[in-house]
Amino acid sequence: MPLDSNAYAWMSAREIAAGVRARKFSAEDVAQAALARARALDPKLQAFVTVLDALALEQARAVDAAVAAGKDPGPLAGVPVAIKDNLCIRNTRTTCSSKILATYEPPYTATAVEKIVAAGGLTIGKTNLDEFAMGSSTENSAFAKTRNPWDATRVPGGSSGGSAVAVAAGIAPLALGSDTGGSIRQPAALCGVTGFKPTYGRVSRYGLVAFASSLDQIGPFARDARDAALLTAVISGQDPRDATSASLPVPEGLLDLPARADLKGVRLGIPKEYFIPGTDPEVAAAVQEAIGVLKGLGAETVEVSLPHSEYGIGVYYLVATAEASSNLARYDGVHYGHRTEKEVGMVEMYARSRAEGFGDEVKRRIMLGTYALSSGYYDAYYLKAQKVRALVKQDFEKAFERCDAIVSPTTPTPAFKIGEKTDDPLAMYLSDIFTISANLAAVPGLAIPCGFSAAGLPIGLQVMGKHFDEAGVLGIAAAYQAKTDHHARRPALG
Numbered sequence: 001m002p003l004d005s006n007a008y009a010w011m012s013a014r015e016i017a018a019g020v021r022a023r024k025f026s027a028e029d030v031a032q033a034a035l036a037r038a039r040a041l042d043p044k045l046q047a048f049v050t051v052l053d054a055l056a057l058e059q060a061r062a063v064d065a066a067v068a069a070g071k072d073p074g075p076l077a078g079v080p081v082a083i084k085d086n087l088c089i090r091n092t093r094t095t096c097s098s099k100i101l102a103t104y105e106p107p108y109t110a111t112a113v114e115k116i117v118a119a120g121g122l123t124i125g126k127t128n129l130d131e132f133a134m135g136s137s138t139e140n141s142a143f144a145k146t147r148n149p150w151d152a153t154r155v156p157g158g159s160s161g162g163s164a165v166a167v168a169a170g171i172a173p174l175a176l177g178s179d180t181g182g183s184i185r186q187p188a189a190l191c192g193v194t195g196f197k198p199t200y201g202r203v204s205r206y207g208l209v210a211f212a213s214s215l216d217q218i219g220p221f222a223r224d225a226r227d228a229a230l231l232t233a234v235i236s237g238q239d240p241r242d243a244t245s246a247s248l249p250v251p252e253g254l255l256d257l258p259a260r261a262d263l264k265g266v267r268l269g270i271p272k273e274y275f276i277p278g279t280d281p282e283v284a285a286a287v288q289e290a291i292g293v294l295k296g297l298g299a300e301t302v303e304v305s306l307p308h309s310e311y312g313i314g315v316y317y318l319v320a321t322a323e324a325s326s327n328l329a330r331y332d333g334v335h336y337g338h339r340t341e342k343e344v345g346m347v348e349m350y351a352r353s354r355a356e357g358f359g360d361e362v363k364r365r366i367m368l369g370t371y372a373l374s375s376g377y378y379d380a381y382y383l384k385a386q387k388v389r390a391l392v393k394q395d396f397e398k399a400f401e402r403c404d405a406i407v408s409p410t411t412p413t414p415a416f417k418i419g420e421k422t423d424d425p426l427a428m429y430l431s432d433i434f435t436i437s438a439n440l441a442a443v444p445g446l447a448i449p450c451g452f453s454a455a456g457l458p459i460g461l462q463v464m465g466k467h468f469d470e471a472g473v474l475g476i477a478a479a480y481q482a483k484t485d486h487h488a489r490r491p492a493l494g
């Protein structure tokens with residue numbers, strides 16, 4: 001019996017996989033329901049750059065064949081997963097929402113995506129992002145402005161805005177994003193879903209188009225922490241194709257994270273520098289209320305200090321731009337990517353191809369990064385930033401001597417209006433003030449819904465953990481979600 005796309009919309013990944021295994025519905029039914037929902041909603045929301053009908057149906061039929069043959073279809077059997085369009089899928093357009101890669105079809109697939117397909121997942125489409133993941137609103141996409149499902153006049157956050165919206169709108173229960181300075185957590189907070197950046201090294205970056213290689217990390221979006229844990233378990237693990245992937249075993253229990261009944265014995269650090277004037281009062285109040293709920297579950301709180309977080313944005317915009325200027329040098333119109341049609345000499349051909357292919361924000365970052373790395377300025381900017389980055393990391397090490405996890409707001413405000421910050425890059429950069437330090441320190445960071453503003457916009461709580469303590473962070477979130485229902489509220493989509 002076909003699966004009604006409204007019935008499908010809010011099913012969890014765990015429910016879908018269980019239903020496919022038990023033959024309540026087929027993976028193909030699920031794929032059809034997801035694709036129907038994408039067709040109905042995406043003209044308005046613009047979450048997808050490319051919907052992959054044929055590929056998802058082919059993957060679904062393979063899952064159904066495995067089920068019919070009595071084989072294990074995998075933990076994501078028939079589960080649609082939306083993929084940020086900076087993750088490569090072989091022979092499938094991968095644009096990074098940039099004109100320079102508008103027709104690029106990579107000859108290989110990202111390890112994280114390969115693992116999803118091997119686990120029975122269906123890659124239903126590639127989602128919109130800020131060009132090369134540079135931005136906090138998805139407005140820097142060269143193709144479309146993704147809308148926030150809670151209020152279509154507002155941004156979904158970014159850079160993984162399309163992935164956050166696909167999950168928030170019930171098009172897919174799971175999505176992949178990448179987080180260099182907050183690009184999973186910030187849009188998760190603004191769209192009212194759960195978003196997780198694992199520890200740097202937990203997930204292979206092979207096949208993720210590089211932005212800032214020492215900060216980039218792939219992670220899941222889901223509608224609850226238990227589904228986020230499931231996808232984290234699937235994509236984690238060492239990969240010979242990414243030398244920075246960690247050789248630690250994937251944490252046990254994430255595939256089916258038990259919902260803890262309480263948080264007795266858990267010490268939560270409250271970083272005083274993250275509770276500052278300037279944060280929207282509704283955000284501050286919702287986060288305080290969430291801390292109250294966590295205490296009610298038995299957690300203890302201790303004040304901690306992360307004094308160098310104040311320099312986080314400054315450090316990030318030196319390190320990330322420096323790495324980006326180097327990573328983006330490869331788009332020269334020769335190796336691959338857009339090439340100018342003007343008949344000019346070689347050097348001018350490079351320059352024109354890049355001038356035509358990159359958008360303003362990407363150009364701004366390349367210029368900043370090239371400047372920070374240039375001789376005479378390297379010591380003053382890049383090297384200094386690396387030293388301050390070490391201090392940010394030390395702050396976390398010290399804080400974690402006194403607590404098991406750190407809680408804070410995810411963003412200083414709920415979703416802002418489309419166009420509100422596009423003329424003011426610095427205001428846009430401040431959207432990540434609470435998320436950037438976790439990337440600099442390489443620790444895991446999670447965003448979960450913890451309330452709504454009076455205007456009905458979602459607010460996010462951030463939980464940061466010790467290196468490789470994915471299970472601890474997700475476990476706290478699962479206990480919180482067992483007690484609250486902010487994550488169960490759905491936008492009215494007409």
Ligand code: GLN
Nearest residue numbers: 133134135180181182183
């Ligand atoms: N908003 C930040 C930036 O613009 C972070 C982006 C990200 O995490 N990819 O760089």
